Amino acid sequence: MPEKTLPKGPVTQLAQLVEHVSGNVVPESFFPFLAEVARERRLACGFPDLEAYVKALAAGRLPEEWRKLLSAITIKESSFFRTPQHFEALEKQIIPLLLPSRHATRTLRLWSAGCARGEEPATLAMVLAEHPQLAGWSWTILATDVDEEALEAARKGFYAEKALATVPQALKERYFTPQGNGWLFSPRLLQRITYRHLNLIAEPFPSFPEPFDIVMLRNVLIYFRLASQQRVLAHIAGVLAPDGFLFLGPAETVWQVSDRFEPVDLGGCFAYRPRLASAPTPLRLGPIPPKKPPKTLPPEKKPSPPKPKPQAAQAKEVLAADPLGEAVAILAQGRLREAQEALQKLLAANPADAQAHALEGYLHEVAGRPAEAIAAFRACLYLEPDLFQARLLLAHALRRAGEAGRAQAEYRHLLSTLGAGGGRELDRLAGLPLPTREQAARQAQAALEGMNTA
Numbered sequence: 090m091p092e093k094t095l096p097k098g099p100v101t102q103l104a105q106l107v108e109h110v111s112g113n114v115v116p117e118s119f120f121p122f123l124a125e126v127a128r129e130r131r132l133a134c135g136f137p138d139l140e141a142y143v144k145a146l147a148a149g150r151l152p153e154e155w156r157k158l159l160s161a162i163t164i165k166e167s168s169f170f171r172t173p174q175h176f177e178a179l180e181k182q183i184i185p186l187l188l189p190s191r192h193a194t195r196t197l198r199l200w201s202a203g204c205a206r207g208e209e210p211a212t213l214a215m216v217l218a219e220h221p222q223l224a225g226w227s228w229t230i231l232a233t234d235v236d237e238e239a240l241e242a243a244r245k246g247f248y249a250e251k252a253l254a255t256v257p258q259a260l261k262e263r264y265f266t267p268q269g270n271g272w273l274f275s276p277r278l279l280q281r282i283t284y285r286h287l288n289l290i291a292e293p294f295p296s297f298p299e300p301f302d303i304v305m306l307r308n309v310l311i312y313f314r315l316a317s318q319q320r321v322l323a324h325i326a327g328v329l330a331p332d333g334f335l336f337l338g339p340a341e342t343v344w345q346v347s348d349r350f351e352p353v354d355l356g357g358c359f360a361y362r363p364r365l366a367s368a369p370t371p372l373r374l375g376p377i378p379p380k381k382p383p384k385t386l387p388p389e390k391k392p393s394p395p396k397p398k399p400q401a402a403q404a405k406e407v408l409a410a411d412p413l414g415e416a417v418a419i420l421a422q423g424r425l426r427e428a429q430e431a432l433q434k435l436l437a438a439n440p441a442d443a444q445a446h447a448l449e450g451y452l453h454e455v456a457g458r459p460a461e462a463i464a465a466f467r468a469c470l471y472l473e474p475d476l477f478q479a480r481l482l483l484a485h486a487l488r489r490a491g492e493a494g495r496a497q498a499e500y501r502h503l504l505s506t507l508g509a510g511g512g513r514e515l516d517r518l519a520g521l522p523l524p525t526r527e528q529a530a531r532q533a534q535a536a537l538e539g540m541n542t543a
């Protein structure tokens with residue numbers, strides 16, 4: 090009997106084990122996929138059925154097996170210069186701010202936690218190598234992941250042509266050399282990166298000889314439950330320099346998760362720094378001077394995380410009779426799975442709720458399911474074609490999926506809607522970091538320019 094038709098028991102148990110071992114919540118919609126992966130793995134290990142395989146895993150009799158299993162089921166969606174605003178802020182604001190206090194040792198230590206196949210640490214290495222003020226400095230990057238196979242790939246530094254689509258041409262020429270049907274990342278920069286296996290959930294959390302100046306923990310916590318997020322952030326707070334900075338993914342926040350950090354408004358995005366008892370005032374660095382966005386790197390979407398609101402307002406929001414608002418509030422706390430479940434119920438009750446479909450698309454996006462995200466945004470726009478933010482998200486998703494023609498058509502549609510004074514906001518998703526009309530128009534324009542010159 091194929092595992093897909095087995096009673097839920099062993100698959101559910103396996104999902105719980107995966108969460109226990111790695112923090113990653115496996116939503117029920119993933120169970121058929123998990124069952125398929127588990128079927129392959131238990132056959133490879135020679136177990137007669139799934140139950141026996143899960144039992145052996147649970148009893149700790151297959152410690153090596155987690156390597157294969159986690160590699161198959163963790164989401165490795167990443168790209169060079171992902172969320173480009175972060176790297177621009179790093180270059181123009183954070184590094185210049187950190188350098189004076191580190192001038193004596195001329196060292197800078199960065200950590201890319203959850204580095205996937207190395208796109209993020211390689212991007213950091215390029216940004217640091219390009220930084221004129223860092224010439225002669227001994228900067229180093231620690232890059233860790235729970236997935237050993239992803240780490241092996243990262244150590245090789247080999248990437249397919251498509252993966253380099255978001256690397257500016259000048260950097261591509263400087264730091265990549267063609268090899269076979271792909272590109273090899275500069276061995277000189279690769280040397281600066283130490284790739285190491287590290288499960289952020291496993292206890293004890295490692296200690297490090299020196300604190301980190303910058304930690305990137307982007308698009309990892311989104312798959313964890315609140316308690317796991319809290320644990321990981323507490324550990325990160327312990328290894329970050331008191332004046333260091335933490336970057337999270339655009340859909341992640343410390344709001345209602347950890348009071349060890351405070352947000353730093355960088356103009357185009359947010360970072361977080363350790364909250365010091367003596368520094369209650371939020372730091373606001375000057376915005377990055379406006380400039381034409383680089384053609385190869387139009388912004389993905391407005392990256393600011395949901396902002397903290399006064400207690401009363403939060404309570405009111407969550408208790409509001411609007412279940413969609415409640416799903417948004419749950420998502421804002423990073424409880425992806427619960428948000429998804431709330432949304433599923435809502436859509437079952439009212440499949441014609443366009444804004445619920447938009448939230449569904451947003452959730453699929455952050456969970457790295459682009460095809461489903463595109464379908465959900467299309468459903469939203471079929472019901473209410475005027476929702477301009479949904480159209481922008483659809484266009485971005487199509488572009489990332491390599492559907493340039495369709496993406497261009499959606500960007501143009503958006504610009505003509507906004508240009509004619511039309512377009513309505515996703516007002517019931519107000520807790521999400523969505524672009525304003527002006528930002529949407531700018532992003533669409535920049536994306537079209539970038540695509541025309543690509």
Ligand SMILES: C[S@@+](CC[C@H](N)C(=O)[O-])C[C@H]1O[C@@H](n2cnc3c(N)ncnc32)[C@H](O)[C@@H]1O
Pocket residue numbers: 110111112113163164165166167168171202203204205206208209233234235236239287288289290306307308309338457
């Ligand atoms: C969606 S990718 C994000 C990659 C990169 N940080 C970015 O934003 O582009 C999430 C990564 O987190 C890793 N990950 C998941 N659970 C982890 C854990 N418990 N410890 C360390 N890494 C984990 C996954 O293997 C995957 O490579």
